[in-house]
Amino acid sequence: MGGFASDISLGSVLETLKSLYGVAQSTDEKQLLDWHLANLEYANAGCLSNLSAAQWDQDDPFEMAGDHCFLAGGNGRLIKAMCEGVAIFYRKTVNTIRYGNEGVEIIAGDQVFQADFALCTVPLGVLKKKAINFQPELPARKLESIERMGFGLLNKVAMVFPHVFWGEERDTFGCLNEKSHDRGEFFLFYGYHTVSGGSALIALVAGEAAQTFETTDPSILLNRVLAILKGIFQPKGITVPDPIQSICTRWGSDPLSYGSYSHVSVQSSGQDYDILAENVGNRLFFAGEATCRQYPATMHGAFMSGLREADRAEITI
Ligand SMILES: Cc1cc2nc3c(=O)[nH]c(=O)nc-3n(C[C@H](O)[C@H](O)[C@H](O)COP(=O)(O)OP(=O)(O)OC[C@H]3O[C@@H](n4cnc5c(N)ncnc54)[C@H](O)[C@@H]3O)c2cc1C
Known part of the structure; x- marks a missing residue:
């Protein structure tokens, strides 16, 4: 269709x-x-009633073989292993991201973090709510994709x-x-x-x-x-x-997610996932399940999008 x-x-x-x-x-x-x-x-x-009849299953051809399974002891074990040796600041809610030729500034309350690049992995629900103030505003085509894509419950x-x-x-x-x-x-x-x-x-x-x-x-x-x-x-x-x-x-009222995971809503298509994944000015990069056209709405899709962006940022450097 x-x-x-x-x-x-x-x-x-x-x-x-x-x-x-x-x-x-x-x-x-x-x-x-x-x-x-x-x-x-x-x-x-x-x-x-919100899913696109033509595109809701656009990721089906990429489905991996094998059974679904639970990770014994919970998914937290995986996250814990991946966090080893990584500096993580908890309880910092980002409210502004400034980006330009000189680099990026990430503002969380009264703290400002400066860097050459930033990788934004907040859920699509947070982007839809405009909970983060991007300066300058994100490109129109990205904003339109954010608007079109579905993020349900x-x-x-x-x-x-x-x-x-x-x-x-x-x-x-x-x-x-x-x-x-x-x-x-x-x-x-x-x-x-x-x-x-x-x-x-x-x-x-x-x-x-x-x-x-x-x-x-x-x-x-x-x-x-x-x-x-x-x-x-x-x-x-x-x-x-x-x-x-x-x-x-x-999940719908949680201010750190505003929903559960993405879907292809009426008017949207797999291409919107690619647009959401586009970097802005080689400074601001995007990852997360809603940037993964082949494996959206999954843990492995989110993980693979992180690897993809690490690779892109390295090429840019
Ligand atoms: C109920 C439910 C069941 C699911 N079942 C499965 C399943 O069986 N299998 C599967 O593969 N996937 C499943 N998923 C989907 C999977 O959990 C997601 O696709 C995956 O966690 C998305 O990862 P992410 O990194 O894109 O986003 P998230 O894991 O949501 O990470 C985004 C992070 O951004 C943080 N954040 C948000 N706003 C801000 C801000 N302003 N400042 C700073 N930090 C912020 C959040 O606190 C969060 O830590 C399920 C999801 C839900 C909700």
Whole structure:
């Protein structure tokens, strides 16, 4: 698909096809289809109504072979290893970046850091919010890409229970929702007991539900997710205990991200990732998942974009 299809959302195409072919008429089929649509919204961190019908899967040809996997002990181990010997200043929120022929100045509160070059890796959500004041303003084509690209939501409730009640051998299980607009609410659960060593269970919230989740009281959300778990396990004679600890993510309102990860929204294309990756005046470089056309929305995409920019900066020097 191309041409006019870049103005059409994946959601509207699927809705049209669904009614044209009379797909998923029974309640069971409808709920099952909704589950798969929620899964698609999870993968893209966005509502289907915002995804480009023509370009949403532009990165598919680059997909790596092999299974998805969890890193035992958590991703933090990887980050820790990469940070060894690197000077990192924590709790410095950059509010201004000045750049020009002489070099760059990074301003965080009352501190000014000067350098020959800078690599900006803040999330696309932060760029969209204009939380950083670039002086001079970024080129118009980059600003237009930032505007066009999608940066949506995937939220989670993470819970630690006194024991693994969902089955030691079970890594993941799903749940069908009755209403289409709630289809992404707690539709998928991941057990982390095999990787974290504790009885941790994570419930995913995608699509429209991820947006309402942001403004709903965590105690209400916890009660809802527990009711779902009880609905699944109590008929099997399994008691669902109260969690020892729980946390609800709020990626959309976090001022250091303003969203979860990027997607190709209506009007956008893979080219916008390349434009976001362009450096400005050989002084200001950009990396991060939203600059990686082949592997966007992933950890490895973010990592590879860092290697790419280190290489570019070295060539420039
Ligand atoms: C819920 C969820 C599930 C995910 N699941 C997976 C998965 O299963 N597999 C996978 O590969 N990827 C997954 N991802 C995506 C992956 O986490 C991201 O693609 C990756 O972390 C992006 O890395 P990044 O370096 O581009 O941005 P980030 O990791 O967001 O790093 C940006 C950094 O910039 C900092 N920052 C922001 N604003 C400022 C400022 N003004 N001043 C100073 N610092 C600032 C932030 O604090 C942050 O440390 C998931 C993401 C989410 C949210």
